[in-house]
Amino acid sequence: MQSVLIVIHILIVVALIAVVLLQRSEGGVLGAGGGSSSFMTGRGQANALSRATAILGTLFFVTSILMSIIAGWSKTPHSILMRGPVAPASQQAPQPVVPANILDQLKQLQGQSNAPAAPAAPAPGQKP
Incomplete structure (x- = not known):
């Protein structure tokens, strides 16, 4: 519903x-570069x-208000009193360290790929 309303709103804005x-x-000055056109002349067209303009402006405001109302419906009210107890820090699983930026991630990946591979253990019956 919301995406349909957004498309209608964009069409109204363009119109x-x-x-x-x-x-x-x-x-005065703003009309200096207007020029005359035979396409839109006369009082009837004006x-x-x-x-x-008045109709499209009204539709613009109506769709704007409807979109804000629909966006408000999706929010669910919550209370901090209704939350469950928080587990102590000692019981929480440790969070993995995530590199802060892309350079740290690249260094970490480069370190993993350049790490020397451990020598394979000799098969039973073979001399080392």
Whole structure:
């Protein structure tokens, strides 16, 4: 459900960006590079773009709120009082030492591969 809502949200965002960029600018300096286009002229198209912007903006907020609600459902409340007792440190199994970074891991691997192999024991009946 959440992945479907994310896809719908992304489609709304892309459509909202496209509709906002299609609108004619009415500002001073920002509209200087606008140019005129015969594609979107007249009051009817401007009203349609304004209405589409309002609808897409509303859908954007609705999907954002729905995603936050769905994300909140997956969280389970927990209490520190409901946890079981913690075992003492002496009873816990020792944790293996993990190298801190990739260089330490490479040195450890190189040390394992360069280690001399132990000589094989002679088979019974053979002279050493």
